[in-house]
Amino acid sequence: MKIARIAALALAALGLLAAACSSEQAEPEALTPVTLMLNWTPNNHHAGIYIAQANGWYREAGIDLTIVEPAAAGADQVVAAGGADFGISQAESILPARAAGAEVVSIATLLPHNDSSMMALAASGITRPRDFQGKTYGGYGGPLENELLDRLVECDGGDPSLVRRVEVGNIDYLAGMDQGRFDFVWVFEGWDALRAREIEGRPINSVTFIDYLDCIPDWYTPTIIASGKTIAERPELVRAFLAATARGYQVAIDDPEQAAALLLQAVPELDEALVRASATYHASRYADEGRPWGVQEADVWIRFEAFLRQSGLLEVDVDPATAFSSDFLPDQ
Amino acid sequence: MSEAAEALRRRSLEVLPALAFLAAAVAAWEVAVRALDVAPYLVPAPSRVWAAFVETRDVLPAHLRTTLAEALLGLLAACVGGVAVAAVLGASSVLRRAVYPLLVISQNVPMVVMAPLLAVWFGFGMMPKVLIVALIGFFPIVVSTLDGLLRADRDLVDLARSLGAGRVQVLRTILVPSAVPGFFAGLQISAAYAVLGAVIGEWVGASSGLGLFISRSQTAFRVDRVFVAVIVIAAVSILLFAAVHALARLAMPWQHAGQGGAERGHA
Numbered sequence: 001m002k003i004a005r006i007a008a009l010a011l012a013a014l015g016l017l018a019a020a021c022s023s024e025q026a027e028p029e030a031l032t033p034v035t036l037m038l039n040w041t042p043n044n045h046h047a048g049i050y051i052a053q054a055n056g057w058y059r060e061a062g063i064d065l066t067i068v069e070p071a072a073a074g075a076d077q078v079v080a081a082g083g084a085d086f087g088i089s090q091a092e093s094i095l096p097a098r099a100a101g102a103e104v105v106s107i108a109t110l111l112p113h114n115d116s117s118m119m120a121l122a123a124s125g126i127t128r129p130r131d132f133q134g135k136t137y138g139g140y141g142g143p144l145e146n147e148l149l150d151r152l153v154e155c156d157g158g159d160p161s162l163v164r165r166v167e168v169g170n171i172d173y174l175a176g177m178d179q180g181r182f183d184f185v186w187v188f189e190g191w192d193a194l195r196a197r198e199i200e201g202r203p204i205n206s207v208t209f210i211d212y213l214d215c216i217p218d219w220y221t222p223t224i225i226a227s228g229k230t231i232a233e234r235p236e237l238v239r240a241f242l243a244a245t246a247r248g249y250q251v252a253i254d255d256p257e258q259a260a261a262l263l264l265q266a267v268p269e270l271d272e273a274l275v276r277a278s279a280t281y282h283a284s285r286y287a288d289e290g291r292p293w294g295v296q297e298a299d300v301w302i303r304f305e306a307f308l309r310q311s312g313l314l315e316v317d318v319d320p321a322t323a324f325s326s327d328f329l330p331d332q
Numbered sequence: 333m334s335e336a337a338e339a340l341r342r343r344s345l346e347v348l349p350a351l352a353f354l355a356a357a358v359a360a361w362e363v364a365v366r367a368l369d370v371a372p373y374l375v376p377a378p379s380r381v382w383a384a385f386v387e388t389r390d391v392l393p394a395h396l397r398t399t400l401a402e403a404l405l406g407l408l409a410a411c412v413g414g415v416a417v418a419a420v421l422g423a424s425s426v427l428r429r430a431v432y433p434l435l436v437i438s439q440n441v442p443m444v445v446m447a448p449l450l451a452v453w454f455g456f457g458m459m460p461k462v463l464i465v466a467l468i469g470f471f472p473i474v475v476s477t478l479d480g481l482l483r484a485d486r487d488l489v490d491l492a493r494s495l496g497a498g499r500v501q502v503l504r505t506i507l508v509p510s511a512v513p514g515f516f517a518g519l520q521i522s523a524a525y526a527v528l529g530a531v532i533g534e535w536v537g538a539s540s541g542l543g544l545f546i547s548r549s550q551t552a553f554r555v556d557r558v559f560v561a562v563i564v565i566a567a568v569s570i571l572l573f574a575a576v577h578a579l580a581r582l583a584m585p586w587q588h589a590g591q592g593g594a595e596r597g598h599a
Contacts (some may be wrong), residue, residue, distance in 0.1 A: 035455070035456060037456070037537060040551060041547060041548050041551035041552070042548075066456070066539055067539060068456040068537045068538065068539055069537065069538060069539070069544055069547065069548075070537065070547075077452075077453065078451070078537070081452050083452045083455060083456070084456070119440050170550070170551070172553040174373075174553075175371065175373045175374065175553070178371070267548070268390070268391050269388065269391055269545065269548045269549065269557070270552070271438075271552060271553070315344065
C-alpha cells in the first residue's frame with residue numbers, strides 16, 4: 001500500500017521531469033548545435049551576436065546557437081578543450097593560453113581598438129598618467145596591469161613606484177572609490193565609465209589607453225575565438241558562424257536603437273538606460289571607418305606579443321601569426 | 333469546532349513566534365538602513381529588495397524553472413543511486429567495509445572544484461548541474477538509508493524466516509519499513525541542499541537559472557537583485573524540504589498516528 005503510493009508519487013515526479021526535459025530538445029534535426037561561451041555577463045560588446053540570434057540568422061546558416069555565460073576560468077580552456085565551439089576572449093589571455101599549449105585562435109575582433117581606460121572620480125584630480133603617483137590603483141592583481149601602469153606613468157614622466165596598488169577583485173568600483181578604498185580602476189570606457197558618467201551622473205575622468213599608444217600597445221579585446229581543431233576540421237562552420245555574426249554587427253553599426261532593443265529582449269536583466277547609451281557609444285566603434293567588422297591586423301598582434309614577452313608576461317615565444325586569422329570573415 | 337479547525341489553530345500558534353521574529357528583523361533592517369543612510373550598493377533596505385523583486389518578476393520564473401528542474405532531477409538521481417547503493421551495502425558487510433570510507437572521502441571533494449570539471453566533461457546543458465545536485469544529495473541518502481536497513485531487527489528477520497517467509501516477504505515487511513524512515517531523513521537533508529547545488533553548477537557556465545541571474549546581477553552591482561535571488565533560493569529550499577516532509581508523512585502514516593507534534597523530533 002504505502003510502497004505503491006510512494007511509487008506512484010515517484011512516477012508522477014518522473015513524468016513531470018521527463019516533460020520538462022523533452023521540451024528543451026524539440027529542435028529540428030538539420031541544425032548543427034553550436035555553443036558560444038561569453039567572456040563576461042552579456043553587454044553591448046556582444047550585441048551583434050544577440051542581433052543575429054534574434055533574427056534567426058544562425059538558424060538560416062544551419063546553426064543552433066546556445067550562448068553560455070562565463071565559466072570562472074574564462075573561455076580559453078573551455079574552447080581549447082572542445083567544451084564550447086566558440087568563445088569570447090581577449091589577446092592578453094589568448095597569447096598566454098597558446099604559450100601553455102591551449103590552441104585557441106582569434107577569428108574576429110569585436111572591436112578594432114582597445115576601449116579600456118583608467119577611470120577616476122573627477123575630484124581625485126587625475127587627468128593623465130603621471131597623476132597616478134601617490135594615488136591608489138584598485139586592480140585584479142594581474143601582472144599585466146602592473147606592467148601597463150609602470151609604462152604609462154614612466155612614459156608620462158612619472159615614477160611608477162609611487163603608485164600604490166591594491167587588489168580589489170570584482171567589486172563595485174564606484175562604491176570603492178566613494179569609500180576611499182582606491183582612486184582609480186581599469187574599466188571599459190563604453191560600459192563602466194559610461195555607466196558612471198551617464199547613468200549615475202558622476203563627474204569622472206578617464207585616461208583612455210588609445211590616447212597613449214606611444215607608451216603601450218593597442219590590442220584586441222574582446223575577440224571571438226575557436227580552437228585550432230575546429231578551424232582545421234570545420235572551416236565551413238566557422239565561416240557560416242562569422243557570416244551571421246558579421247551581419248548582426250552591421251545592424252549594431254547601422255541601427256543602435258534596434259541593437260539595444262534586441263539585446264535587452266534577450267537579456268532583460270540588463271540596465272535599459274546603460275544598454276541604450278552603450279549601443280550609441282559603440283555604433284561607430286565596432287569597426288573602423290571604411291573597414292569591415294572583425295578584421296585583425298598582424299602588426300597589432302606582433303606589437304602586443306612583443307610587449308608581453310619583453311615584460312616577462314610570456315615566458316615562451318608565441319608566433320603572433322598563429323594566434324589570429326581573418327580568413328574566415330565574409331568577403332567584402 | 334471541528335478537529336481540523338482546532339489543528340489549524342494550534343498550527344498557526346506554532347508558527348506565530350517565527351513569523352513575529354522575522355517581521356521584527358525585517359523592520360529593524362529597514363529602519364537601520366534608513367537611519368544610518370547606508371548606500372544601497374552596500375546593504376539594500378528590504379523595501380528596495382522588494383522593489384527589485386517586483387522589477388524582475390517577469391524574468392525570475394524562467395530562471396527558477398531551470399534551477400528547479402535541475403534540483404528535482406538531481407534529487408531523483410540521488411534517490412535512485414543512494415537507495416541502490418544502500419541496498420547493496422546493506423546486503424554485504426565486506427562491500428560495506430570496502431566502500432564506506434570512499435563514500436566519506438567523496439563527500440569532501442569541494443563542489444566548487446568539481447563544477448568546472450563536470451562542465452568540461454559534460455558541457456553546459458543540464459547534465460553537469462543535475463550531477464552536482466545528485467553528488468551532494470547522494471551521501472546523506474546512502475548513509476541514513478543504510479543506517480535504517482541495518483537497524484532492522486535481526487531476531488525478527490530470523491523469526492520470519494523460520495516461519496517460512498520468503499526473501500521478498502522479509503524485504504517488504506521488515507527491511508523496507510525499517511529503511512524508509514532513514515531514507516526520508518536523508519532525503520530531507522539532500523532536499524535542503526539541492527537548490528544550492530544547482531546554483532553552484534550554474535555558476536560555472538549556463539544559459540539560464542538562478543545562478544546566472546545572480547552572476548548577471550553581480551556584474552551590474554545590483555546587490556538588491558542578489559538579495560532577491562537569495563530569498564527565492566531560500567524559499568524554494570524550504571518548500572522542497574516541506575514537500576519531502578509531507579511525502580514522508582504520507583509514506584509512513586504509522587510514524588505520525590495520533591501525535592501532532594512528533595515530527596519536530598526528527599526534522
